[in-house]
Amino acid sequence: MSYDKVEVPSEGEKITLADEETGKLDVPEQPIIPIIHGDGIGTDVGPAAQKVLEAAAEATGRSISWMRVYAGASARDEYGENLPDDTVDAIREFRVAIKGPLTTPVGAGFRSLNVALRQKLDLYANVRPTYHIDGVPSPVKNPEAMDMVFFRENTEDVYAGIEWEAGTGEVEEVKEFLAGEMGVGDKLHDGPIGIGVKPITEFGTKRLVRQAIEYALENDRDSVTLVHKGNIMKFTEGAFRDWGYELAEEEYGDVTITEDALWDEYDGEQPADKLVVKDRIADNMLQQLLTRTGQYDVIATMNLNGDYMSDAAGAQIGGLGIAPGANFGDGRCLAEPVHGSAPKYAGEDKVNPTAMILSGRIMLEYLGWKDAATLVRDAVEETIASKEVTYDLHRQIDGGEKLATSEFADKIVENVEKLA
Numbered sequence: 001m002s003y004d005k006v007e008v009p010s011e012g013e014k015i016t017l018a019d020e021e022t023g024k025l026d027v028p029e030q031p032i033i034p035i036i037h038g039d040g041i042g043t044d045v046g047p048a049a050q051k052v053l054e055a056a057a058e059a060t061g062r063s064i065s066w067m068r069v070y071a072g073a074s075a076r077d078e079y080g081e082n083l084p085d086d087t088v089d090a091i092r093e094f095r096v097a098i099k100g101p102l103t104t105p106v107g108a109g110f111r112s113l114n115v116a117l118r119q120k121l122d123l124y125a126n127v128r129p130t131y132h133i134d135g136v137p138s139p140v141k142n143p144e145a146m147d148m149v150f151f152r153e154n155t156e157d158v159y160a161g162i163e164w165e166a167g168t169g170e171v172e173e174v175k176e177f178l179a180g181e182m183g184v185g186d187k188l189h190d191g192p193i194g195i196g197v198k199p200i201t202e203f204g205t206k207r208l209v210r211q212a213i214e215y216a217l218e219n220d221r222d223s224v225t226l227v228h229k230g231n232i233m234k235f236t237e238g239a240f241r242d243w244g245y246e247l248a249e250e251e252y253g254d255v256t257i258t259e260d261a262l263w264d265e266y267d268g269e270q271p272a273d274k275l276v277v278k279d280r281i282a283d284n285m286l287q288q289l290l291t292r293t294g295q296y297d298v299i300a301t302m303n304l305n306g307d308y309m310s311d312a313a314g315a316q317i318g319g320l321g322i323a324p325g326a327n328f329g330d331g332r333c334l335a336e337p338v339h340g341s342a343p344k345y346a347g348e349d350k351v352n353p354t355a356m357i358l359s360g361r362i363m364l365e366y367l368g369w370k371d372a373a374t375l376v377r378d379a380v381e382e383t384i385a386s387k388e389v390t391y392d393l394h395r396q397i398d399g400g401e402k403l404a405t406s407e408f409a410d411k412i413v414e415n416v417e418k419l420a
């Protein structure tokens, strides 16, 4: 593959696919990993994460060959466009990458680059491990009860980008089709209208639920909960629930049981070798995140529900500065924090890089570098426990020392080296 304006590092090797069927990777000791620092505070948290991940790789006898690629404002400077082919091609070729946040203007302007990247690379599962770190201030009484992993479908739903703007010829055509051919004109008010489409497919549902179940089995989790609003949106969200159960039965029938079977056949006592697959209506689930936190484990849901729900859960464990994520396709991973580009803090060396660093931890885990991943998690926890933290945490705790983004990252690096 040749690149227009970025260099492939001369040192390091490419991560390759070891097994087409399972998507398992062959990871060299010095992989080439593309990185997008991102817009706004991406210029602060990107380099901070790079430092920590490098330290963890080196402490476990490996190294990372970073390949800087561009999207958003930095790409407009370099290429005159938001998402150059170089960037998409590099992530496709090198398989595992990490990115900071990218700005998306509301309304006019371009579509979300984050959504575009996920769609172009078919990164269909957005995964957000959500657990509390001791010492992080939280708005709830028992934040430690939260230990969930959200699998949010990334390519479908009302986020698929199939929508038409009010006042255009296209929207009038769609309206005419709906009113005429489909006979639902009485549901559409007169006057200007915007229309969007919500596609949910069996294919999209099953590959997402498969990833969630695989993860739950590999990590010894108790349950996978399918979250939907199928009571209202029967043929989209209801179908998601039905296809989810169908997949569980077809492919994992010997290792999964439904909640009904748990009570009917096992008196509510979960056998150690069975994963429970259950479902909840989305609005109820948002309550249960708060009221029955400990009863949930792995969550599989569609794009919009997953967006709201994982942010709400993220707030329970201390907010956006902390919450990490990653997008997975078959044999591909793009790690990224949940938070956005927070433009008002850009370049101030002020914000919390924990979310980006812990996104890197997910990436290390995906590489199979469990020791390095654990080291990052432990070093972050140790640093926060010492109360030497960035402003967002510092203002909520008694005592401690307020550090800049870069100083906080240096402390974590020190702890990585100490704990190694």
Ligand code: NAD
Pocket: 041, 045, 100, 101, 102, 103, 104, 105, 114, 320, 321, 336, 337, 338, 339, 340, 341, 342, 343, 351, 352, 353, 354, 355, 392
């Ligand atoms: P945001 O996450 O950028 O910021 C909201 C607030 O959260 C900030 O003002 C700040 O108080 C806090 N915050 C966020 N990250 C923090 C950190 N690392 N440390 C400390 N505090 C932090 O959300 P927004 O203001 O809604 O969005 C700004 C831009 O980011 C928009 O253009 C949006 O589209 C984009 N965005 C991008 C992504 C992504 O790249 N995946 C995700 C969400 C939003």
